[in-house]
Structures are given as C-alpha cells and as structure tokens.
Amino acid sequence: MSRALLEVKGLRLETNPRRGPCRTVLQDLSFTVGAGEFVALVGESGSGKTLAARAILDLLPSGVRRTGGSIRLADRDLAQLDARGLRAVRGSEVGMVFQEPMVSLNPAMTVGRQLAEGLQLHRGLDAAAVRGLCLQMLARVQIRDPEACLRAYPHEFSGGMRQRIMLASVLLLKPKLLIADEPTTALDTLSQREVLDLMVELAREDQVATLMITHDLGLVARYAQRIVVLQAGRLVETGETRQVLSAPAEPYTRQLLAARPRAAPRAAAPALDRGPMLLAAEKVSVAYLGRPTLWGRAAPQPVVRDVDLSLSAGEILALVGASGSGKSTLGRAVLGLRPLASGAVRFEGEDIAGLDVAGLRRFRAAAQLVFQDPFSSLDPRQRVGEVVAAPLRHLPGLGPQARRERVAAVLRDVGLEGFADRLPHQMSGGQRQRVAIARAVISRPRLVVADEPVSALDMTIQAQVLDLLRTLQADYGFACLFITHDLSVVAQLADRMAVMEAGRIVESGFTSAVLAAPQHAYTRALLAATPRLPGEPALSAAGA
Amino acid sequence: MLPYLAKRLLLTIPTLGLVAVIVFVLIRLVPGDPAVVMLGEGADKASILALHRDLGLDRPFPVQFLVWVGHAVRGDLGTSIATGEPVAGLIVERFQLTAAIVLVAVGLATALAICGGLLAAWKRDTAWDLGVVGAATLLLSVPSFWLGLMLLMVFGLRLGWLPVVGYVPATENARLALLFLVLPIATLTLTESGVLTRMMRASAIDVLGLDYVTHARAKGLSELTVLRRHVFPNAFAPTLTLVGLTLGHLLGGIAVIETVFTLPGLGRLMVDAILARDYPVVQGCLLSTGLVYVLINLAVDLIYPLFDPRVAVA
C-alpha cells in the first residue's frame, strides 16, 4: 500500500452545545483506507462508528458537529471543502450504503428515477445513456427483471433486494470509496451472505475501496483486510484483520472476541435419555387472515404448515429459520397466542385449546414467553418491580410479603438487585431484557419460549444474556423453545434443533448431529452462510 | 392501484347513507310538529293535515326517510318556508361563492404552509424556525372573524383601499367582485395557514431524519433538490389529508367570515335559516355540506397515492 486513498487524522466529534451540555462522542480518531482495500470499522452501539463514517462526507445529524481533524481523500482535505466542493465528492467519489433497507430508499420515487439522479447530476449524461447504465448495473446486482425494476417503487421489494438496489445506485457512479454502514444487519443470514458477497465482488471488479461499519466480527474475518476497533468514541486497536483477531493486543478486543457464541460441550454430548414429554405440537397449521378485499377477504395465508414438534421437560430446543419462515408464529401458537387453523398443541398431555378458565390460568403460569425487542415488551409506565410481579397475580396463595420476596429473589437471580423502582427507559437494552426474563421465570414455569431474545442486543451483552439464560435454565429447570436465526447460538445452547423454512420443519434432531451432517439443502446453505472466525472451531465438519 | 381506487369509491356509499340518516334524524328531533312550525302557531287543523300529507308526515319514519332520500337524489330538496324558492337552487347559487373563496384561500394557505414548513424544518432550531413556528402559532390562535374585522378596519375604513360592506356578483362587475373578495380570502388564508404550516414542519422534520434523505445528500444532490424531490413529496402526504379536512371544516367555519364581510354564501344561508327556523333549508344545507365533505376526502384519498405509493397496496 503506497499512499492511502482515505486518511482520517485526529477526527473529533462533539454534540451541539445548543442542545444540552457539550459531549465528546468521538475523540482523536485516525485511520486510513488504501485504494481498493477493504477496511472494517468495528464497535458496539454508542462506540461512534456510524458517526465517524458519516463525518467523512459531512452527513452528521444536526445534533453533532466536527470540532477537529482532517479527512484527506486522495490529495484533498474534505474537512476544508465548502458545501459545493463537498457535493461534487459525494456520490461521485465516495458512495454510501445505509443500514435500514426499508427506509434508505425514497418511498415516493420509482427506483429508476432514484438510480438516475446521481448519474444525471455528476456525469451529465442524456436519458438514454442513463437508462442503459442503470439496466446494466441492475443486472450486475442480479435483479431479475431490470426493466420492471426501473418502473417499480421501493416498497415492492424485499429487504435483500432493496439493499441490492441501494448497492447499484451507489456503484453506478464508480466511486473510489464505498462506505457501507451495517449494510446487512437488518437482513437474515442467507441474504446477508448474498448481498455481502455481491458487494465485495463488485467492489473488486470496479476497484472500489470499501469501509464497512459493523459489529459482527464474523463478517470482518470473512471480508476485511484491515480492522479498526472503536469503543465509546476512542480507537482501541487497529491492524491486519488476521493478526488482530488471532492475537488481539487490547482487552476490549479480546472481550469482543470472547463474546462470540461458540460451540459448547453441552451440544457435543447430547443427553440421550429425554425427560417426560412436556409439550407436543401435532400437525399444527397457522394461517393469517387474507388481505381484506372488496368482497370480504382473500384466501388465508398459511404461515405454519403441518408442523410436528415435541419438547421434553428441562430440554432446550432451538427453532432456526430465516425471517418470514414462521418460527415466531409457531412459538406463539404453542402458547395459545395464535389461533390454529388445524392440529393441536398438548401441554402435559392436555389440549390447550380445550382448557377452561382455571386450566388456562394454570397453563399461563406454567408457560411463559421472552420477547425479541426489550423496548416494546415492557410497559413504559410500569416500574420494574411491577413488571416482574405481574404473573404472580394469578398464583394462588401468595401474600404481598411473599410476592415482594419472590420479586427480590428473581431480580437478584437476573443480576438486577435494587432495580425494582426503575422505569424501563432508565435502563439499557441488556438490562431490560433481563427484566423480561425475570418476568418470564418468576412463576417458575415449566416452559419458556424465547423469541430471538438476544438478536437486538450488542455482542458483549448477547453473551451475558445467553449465559444468564443458561444458568437460569439449569437452576429453575424449565424447558426452553429457543427461536433464533443464528446457528452459532444454537450450537452453543441447544440440546436439539429444528430448522424451519417457509412454514415447514425441514429438518430436526440433536444439535450436534444436525450440524455435523445436515440433510436438507436449506440447512446446509444456512450453515455455510454463518460467519465464523478463522481460529474458531467449525460448527460442524460440513460447515467448514 | 385499481382495486384501491374501487374500494375507496365503494366505501363512500355507506358513509353517504349514514350522513343522510344523521341529517334526517337531526331535523326530526326538532321539538313540535314541523307543520305547525312551518305554518305558524295560529294555523287551522285542516291546513296542518293537508301539509302533513304533502310532506308525507302521516307515513311511517323509514318511508319518510326513503321518500326524502329519493327526492334528494333527484335534486329536489323541498322549498324554503321563508321565500318559497326551491332549496336546491338556493344552495347551488350560494355554494358557488363559498366554494370560490374556500378553494382559493386553502390553495394559498397550502402554498404558504409548504414553503414555511419546509424552511422551518430545514433550519430547525434557528431564528428562521422560531419565526415561522411563532407566526404559525399566532395565526392559529387568532379567531378568523376577529382578524377579518381588524383587516376591514385597517384596509377598509382607515386606509379606504378596499370596499367594506356588500358584494357584487362576478357576472356583473368582475373587477369589483374581486375587490370584495380580497379581504375574506386574505383572512382565511392567514388563519388556515397556521395549522397547515405546523403540520408541514412536523412531518418535514420526521422525513429529514430518515436515511433516504441522507442517501440523497450522499449522492451529492444540492439541498434545494433534496428538499424538493425527496423531502417535499413524503412530508406533504400527511399535510394533504389535513388540507382535505380543512376544506371540509371551512364549509362550516365560513359562516362567520361571510357574516363579517356580508357575503351571500352558503354558511350565511344556513345561519339565517336557523334563525328563521326554515328547516327545509337547514336540512338541505347540512346534507349538501356533508356530501361535499365526503367527496373532498374521497378526492384526497384518490390523489394520496401520488405522494405515497405505499397506500395503494394496503
């Protein structure tokens, strides 16, 4: 690497003093990106990685401003450019891809017009030439019908497709540098792999350097040549990816690495003697009501089809699938929260559809749910103590004193001693998820359905919450239906696993067996797409 | 797209039916015998009975309703007790003036709101923003009829630039008619622009925080292009709904403006009819206002997909 394409030196960002006290959000950050190089900017939420990326093109939100540093692109300092000079660089020399494919394309404009915008502005081409280039580019990002795509609106595409369109819109101008801000965080494992492979391939063909912002070290290991680690607005460590990941110099980097879920001995030695049957789903189908039309409703949309599933007492079963595979719906159906189109769910032998009021109350106390989003699953107006105590209302024979003691004990078990009087917004995401877990286990349930309980959390927090779940499961002895899209979590946690695709269970068995010899093509694809560090043991032989 | 339009059109039919029911029931709630009210207290039994027959009041309620609706659909809203003129003709004649004022005023207010709202959102938390929001809140708080009186006092009485009282139909003297309309339109434009500006600003602020606006900036587009092409259409959609509501709401609120400027519009017709207990006219005014309101909102819903194509799918 001779001279760097992008050289950020001493970058400093502060919050705008007009809104509250001035705070430094990024301190003295320096890094470089060479021509054609792939660099990853890594950190957890609040590390300032996204702000750092946005500062390069001066696209900071209004509450933050740059107070120091230089940003050299080739031979110019972007920090010194005026608005006009900066606009000439934006899009043309540096392109940017955003995290949320659902909100990064303008919903009111056709894809064609949005693609054409940049070309018309920077290259001054006529309509026919623009159209030709757009069609060509859409074909390169593997959009099936480029002609139709130009006329369509963004909402007509899935997240993965939108991210391809986004990529096309940025690479159309053949910039020298591509900044990708968590480009696939919102996508499921398979689309994530496809979109990133495509991005890297196109960048290589067009000799575009890439700066990717991410929190996922697996992706870094797979794609990046160099890595820059940020923590709380400070540079922690930087270097060759291979070197940093195999021999991290800083404790924080080691902590990040340690937080990655990895296969635990538990899955390696499956307990062959399963306990008594706790939950059985028999030929369960769930359908959503069809869209209302002029004359009533369209045909119901099946989301879960003829699924058989069983769970023994004290066992952890992982339910794996992509978004939209019906895994969350199935998880709610076994709790009686979704009406079944056909089939039956038996809990300890009893059909839960036939329960009377008292029976339903007993079932609710015995079967609980932990939600994915710890922000939406807690009533913002309830204090932690009240939230956690809620299920106790329906347990007979508990006096107020006994309840208080029970709440205090559970809060201690989840590591939130003394938090009873907090409101949800006074806590971090990880703490809120602990509250949700405390609520789920306080009634000593025999079944806990955990719906992607860690996917909304930062890496290091994920590891802590997973540890907590495992400890609680061992102490309290509940069976757990663990819904996830992440195979590495499955390998670490689950006794058995079931793989769901398009509403059906396509494969199931002991975790180690399934991972070692996946039978179904979908499972194999999922396994291959799961990012992994070089030194890490493979999830299975087939995944290597 | 087509199913959306068809569905929206069909949904107006039950709403219109209910509107008719409400108007009918409301007028039937008037205490006392309508015939006595119409003929006056001293009327003799025979003529009351005759009027009952004429009005169909001797028949059961649902039949009365259907007969009334049947007449209304054919454009027959009965005759005014006060003048003996057909109500439908009266309403059409008065509505033209009201519609002209309301449409022009709301159009101007919308234009003001778009410019002011976008500017304030773009320059958020600056003096510009403060100025626009302050002015909008002030305009929102000033009663239209009082603002009208004050404008009349300044431009009509003190400065003598504009005529004070009366109205000349445009067909007789277009220039003079226009002069009479300047102040009422200015008054309504100012008072209605307040709420619209605040709405436009709020939704523009929401849109400015979204990734696609940053994406547009990251392409190198100028701020003006970003505002015009990416912020305006998306921020305008909610404001458009409010414009529809404002148009409808003004059909009621215009009565006070017409009173201030002594204009022979629909609102004044309705108020005078209420004061004179001229129930056929009241009924006709209510029904036609409800109809227009439903049609305006239908129109808004039909053009809404131009600004937000997502709704056409739902």
Next chain:
Amino acid sequence: MRLRPNALIGGLLVGALLAVIALGLVWTPYDPIAIDLDHPLAPPSWRHWFGADEFGRDVLSRAMVGARISASVAAETVAVAIGAGTVIGLTAGFLRGWPDRALMMLNDAMLAFPSLLLALAVIAVLGASRNGIVLALTLAYIPSVTRVVRGAVLSIREREFIEASKVSGDSPLYTMARHVLPNALPPVLVLATGLFGWVVLSESALSFLGVGVPPPAPTWGNMLAASRPYMETAAWLSIAPGLCIAATLLGVNMLGDALRDWLDPRDAP
C-alpha cells in the same frame, strides 16, 4: 428539565386567564350589565381602561365576566367530550371486529359535518342557551376524540407488552385498564388542550353569529358581534374581546405544545 419558552409563555397566559376569572368572581371595576347612558361609547381612559360600549357598560368588566363564561363552557365541553370519546374509542378499539367497524362508520359520518355546522344544527334543534351550547359543542367534538383514542388504542395493542400481559395470565379487561388506557392518555391529554382552544373559538363564533350564549350575559363572541356597527367610531369595542380570545388560544396552544414535547417518548433518553 429545562423550562421551554412554550411552557413559560403558555403558562403565563393561561395563569393570567385563570387569575382574571378568579378576580372577576369577587370584583369587577363596574357592574358588567349596568347601563350608563351618560357615557355611551366612552373611549379607553383611566375610568374605563378598555372603554365603554354603546350602553355605557364597562368593557373591561364585561370581558372579565365573559372570560368566566367562555372558559366554563369550554371546560365543561372538553370534560364531557373527552370522557365520552375516550369511552367510545376504548370500546371500539377493545371489541374490534364488527362493533368497531359500525362505531367507526357512524363516527366518520359524524365527522363529515364540520363541527361548527353540527353545533349550529344541534342548536337549531335545542334553541340557544348556555347549556344548549355546551351540549351542541360536545356532540360536535366527540367524534374527533373517539378517533384519536381509537387510533391510540389500536397502536398500543400492537405493542408486545400487551401480549406479555396476556402471557402473564391477565384478562383482556384487566390488560385494557392496566396497560392500554394509561398509555393512551398522553395523546388524549394533548388533544384536550387543543380541544379547549377550539371550543373557545367555536363558542365565540356561535355567539358572534347570534346563536351563542344569549345576552345580556357577556361573552367575548357576543361582545364582538355587538361591536360591529361601531367599528368606525369605537374600534376599541372590537379590539379588546378579540385580543382576549387570541391570548387565551395562544396560551392554550403553547401549553399544549409544551405538553406534547414533554410527553413525547422520543425525548426520553
């Protein structure tokens, strides 16, 4: 928490209004309905700060009593409309299905009449009186409240803590009372402040049209209506009551903005 200018100015204006109303209960400079034919249309002076009307009645005294009438009409209307609208909206959002659709269709049909027009029509039926005005305005504004409450209920129902309550074993009615209602209240509270302003405006408009609170009881609206013939000779008659209405609305609107900012969850850390 910083005191925002909205809250400050709004609080001052509304506080001033309340103070004037309180003072007017025990003392006014003159008897607001006492006729003094020696000084008709007296301009503002040290004797009559806001001047006197065509019957020599003191405008300031009348405006003070008018404040009480306008504010009490608005307060009663808002209380009843918010109460009824909340009950209807909660019921619709709770029951869903066809009862919801039927209620909402009726509600939409009611909304098809501009509120002032609906109030006028109800007054045509009931006749103009103070309580008639309250009833008419209440009926005119219930549909708007219902719509807001139902919208809030529907969006809250989609949030996961509602499902969490169900999983805990709570009955739907308990969930509604314990989780839905408290979370639906902030938007209703903001709506209530806006509604207060609209009702003050509508009431004064009705009085201005001659179908409001009947004279001789002074209201800002009928003071304005009575001032029209004297616009050229006694401008102060039109200026004072209008300024009162505008100041009240400005105060209520700014207080409402401050309330909205304060309750906005996006402002929470």
